Amino acid sequence: MGAAVETHCPYCSLQCGMRLEGRRVPEVSAWEEFPVNRGALCRKGWSAAGLYGGRDRLTSPLVRDRETGEWSAVSWDDALDRVAAGFRAARADRGPDGVAVFGGGGLTNEKAYSLGKLARAALGTSQIDYNGRWCMSSAASAGIRAFGLDRGLPFPLADVEEADVLVLVGSNLAETMPPAARHLDRLRERGGRVVVVDPRRTPTADRADLTLQPVPGTDLALALGVLHLLVAGGAVEEDYLAARTTGWPEVRESVAAWWPERVERVTGIEAHELRAFAAMLAGSPRVMVLTARGAEQHSTGSDTVLAWINVALALGMVGKRGAGYGCLTGQGNGQGGREHGQKADQLPGYRRIDDPAARAHVAGVWGVDPDTLPGPGRSAYELLDALGTPGGPSALLVMGSNIVVSAPRATHVTERLESLDLLVVCDVVMSETAALADVVLPVTQWAEETGTMTNLEGRVVLRQRAITPPPGVRSDLDVIAGLASRLSSVPFSTDPEEVFAELGRASAGGPADYSAITYDRIRDEGGVFWGGERLFAESFAHPDGRARMYAVEHRGAAEQPCADYPVHLTTGRVLAQYQSGAQTRRVRSLPDDGPFIEVHPLLAARLGVDSGDPLRVSTRRGTMSAPARVVPTIRPDTVFVPFHWVGANRLTNDALDPASRMPEFKVCAARLARVEEVAQRPSPDPVARA
Known part of the structure; x- marks a missing residue:
């Protein structure tokens, strides 16, 4: 069978280590030495090799006849020529922004970087975003505002075990990341306690000491009520706040009106439960708050995360080992995917695209004039909403996303996709989105290619190629380079290690600096944390080294129940x-x-x-x-x-x-x-x- 290849699961942001053996349909075995999961895998991980050998695998580029709906197999050159011609036509008709690009949080760092480079340097379009905007963008926004830096967990996941109280807000860890749930068990074995905040009593709550089930959309009000009680009980670390934060007086004043009975009316959490929760936090030397999609996927998600960050800061916990605040990233490369340029407002290294110095640095790496780089584009949903409209893009390239299933108000989004002059989808199967496309390009899967991912801890790991892809299939890097060569003179490599080295140069000096990370270091060290293993122990990433606290108010969901929708x-x-x-x-x-x-x-x-x-x-x-x-x-x-x-x-x-x-x-x-x-x-x- 050959030597086993050490690689990582194709699913969530844990990026659990595993070994693969076999040439066609590989067998999964444990990689006990990888520190994130120590050989443990969930059912999805153990069965991940089942993705291979299926009859519905795409192995040839396909072109759809719009009149008949029939598909025809074509050569790669024919397919790429058609796509390039369609993109040129869209640009001629509507300008550079006539073409849009939609990426995914499951793409490797190399693909995410190259996709952003394709959009900005080869196509010249500002219209690029990705489905990670739907994953943890609210936590990212709040983290940047509060700490000056966004890294989902600013500490290793194993630090969870050292907390005295762990608060999970909107996370069903036991079902979404089962190998991580063992940390909850070990925390409780050593006497720690777990609090779960979720409208549903999920399997994660079976591991909890306290479960709070608020009205959906009221997590922010709950955080305000908790902080009110911490202030009233004298549990706030005033010395820490004075030395390491700004904005505390305004925050303290803003929570004064959130007494327990008011919180009960808004959230449905009884006042005695809220008091018990606050008392648990007040009496614990190490408190850790972790938010996830349940708290973040709201029209008030950023403020909700800021409110929970305020709780962690007020207790003096951020920067303390076994304590603090973190976000549980969802998608496999949810962290790295937003760091290197497929987000509408960012360049590689988590640089802002409207920063002249950042533009000059990245343009220098790419060998282009900074003035030719576009500015910020539309965010993910706004981009999809604009497709095919006057002034919006008429052509779209989709890579690593199944928009028809995953987008909000999906019927409307599907109509927008159908209105395009050209829809191009890169996928391994005929997904619901690929079925709408004019051109479908068959690409490699996880075990058929090499590339890096950045997990929820900010640990950069290496997925290594274990099997040979079917004939007729190409990597996303090949697709990007093939299109770029037809549309511009900007060079693109198809070798993932070369692309990663270029990514390092482009990210050097940025907030997410990968310049010191190499494939060899990742192999030798079992993954490399960008920015260091633990952040914020001495200072925060703002110029003055202080965290920012923001007074936020509960507004509730954008749509409230009524007589017709109760x-x-x-x-x-x-x-x-x-x-x-x-x-x-x-x-x-x-x-x-x-x-x-x-x-x-x-x-x-x-x-x-x-x-x-x-x-x-x-x-x-x-x-x-x-x-x-x-x-x-x-x-x-x-x-x-x-x-x-x-x-x-x-x-x-x-x-x-x-x-x-x-x-x-x-x-x-x-x-x-x-x-x-x-x-x-x-x-x-x-x-x-x-």
């Missing part, structure tokens, strides 16, 4: 599936029960439904039907739908956070009905879709 809808993940399901739904050993609608028994009784009965959920943007799943672990005023299948994001709200431009995936107003009743009741809202 319940809250929230979305999320399930254990066996990942993201849009384009990969996991094709692994036969993973259970795929399809979508469901989770409801509380009280709500189910009012509707007259039992588990398994067909149920329809509707919002102002769309409707979907699925079997009911009646459980006592969700709030009676809330319903939950997983987003791995087409349907859930037809319902979600496209209201955006003003700072991060994150859509409000996690809450909107909805109504439910038994399927047989729907035809008898007309919609009170003319924009609701049947």
Whole structure:
């Protein structure tokens, strides 16, 4: 079989180490020495090799006839020539911004970097963003404002075990990152306590000492109430705040009105529970707060994260080992994916694209005039919303994203994709988005290529090629270089190690500086932390070394329940599936029960439904039907739908956070009905879709 290759799981931001053996369909075995997971893998990781050998794998470029809808296989030169010609036509018609690029948080650092370079240096377009805008952009925005730097976890994940109290806000760690849940067990074994904040009582709550189930969209008010009680109880570290922060007096004044009874009215968390929570924090020498999508995917997500950062700072915890604040990044390269240029406002190294010095530095590495680089473009949803409109792009390249399933207000986004003159999708299978494309380019999968990823700790790891890709398949780097050679004279390498070295030069001196990291160092050290293993022990990344505290106010969700849409809808993940399901739904050993609608028994009784009965959920943007799943672990005023299948994001709200431009995936107003009743009741809202 040959020697085992050490590599990393293709799924979440843990980037668990694994070994692969075999030439066609490799076998997964444990890599016990890798420190993040020590050989542990979740079910998705153990079955990851099931992605290979499937009959639905794309192995030839395809072109769709718009009149007949039929697909034809073409040569690579023909496909790339067609794409380049289409891009030139769009630019001639609408200027450089007539072409748009949409990337993904699962792309390697090398791909993310090259994709940003393709957009800015070869196409000259400002219209580039990626699906990481929907992952942790609110936490990133808050981290930069508060600390001067965004790195999801500013410490190794294993530090969780050293906390005396761990607060998980909007994270279902046990299902979304199962190998990480062992840290909760070890924390509790040594006497620590876990608090889970989530509208649903998830499997993570089974490991908790205290579970709080707030009304969706009220995590910010909960944080304000906690800080109010910490101030009232004299639990604030005034010396730390005076020495290491600015803005505390304004924050202290802003929480004065958030007494427990007011918080109870807003959040549904009883005042005695809030007091018990605050007392737990006040009496603990090491408190760690970790936020995730449940707190961040809101139109107030950035402010919510700032409010929880204020709690951690007020306790004097940030920079202390086994304590502080962090964000649990979701996608495999959610951290690195936003650091190197596929985000609308950034250049490699987490530099701002509107910074003249940053533009000059990166342009020098690329060998282009800084004045030719475009400025900031539209954020992810705003970019998709503009497709095909007057003044918007008429051509789009998609790499590493299944937009039709993952975008909010997905029916509208699908219409925008269909309005394009040219849609080009790079994928390994005919995903829902690829099925709409004019040209589909078959690309390599995770174990067929080499490249780096940056995990949730800021640890840069190396995925190494373990098997040979099928004939006819090319890497994304080959696609980018092939298009660039047809559209410009800017050189692009297809060798991942060369691209990584160039990325290092482009990022040198930036906030996310990779210039000292090499493939050999990663192999020798089991991964390399950019910026150091632990941040903020001595100072923060602002010029004066102080953290910034911001007074924020609770505004609530952009869409509140009403007579026509009386319940809250929230979305999320399930254990066996990942993201849009384009990969996991094709692994036969993973259970795929399809979508469901989770409801509380009280709500189910009012509707007259039992588990398994067909149920329809509707919002102002769309409707979907699925079997009911009646459980006592969700709030009676809330319903939950997983987003791995087409349907859930037809319902979600496209209201955006003003700072991060994150859509409000996690809450909107909805109504439910038994399927047989729907035809008898007309919609009170003319924009609701049947």
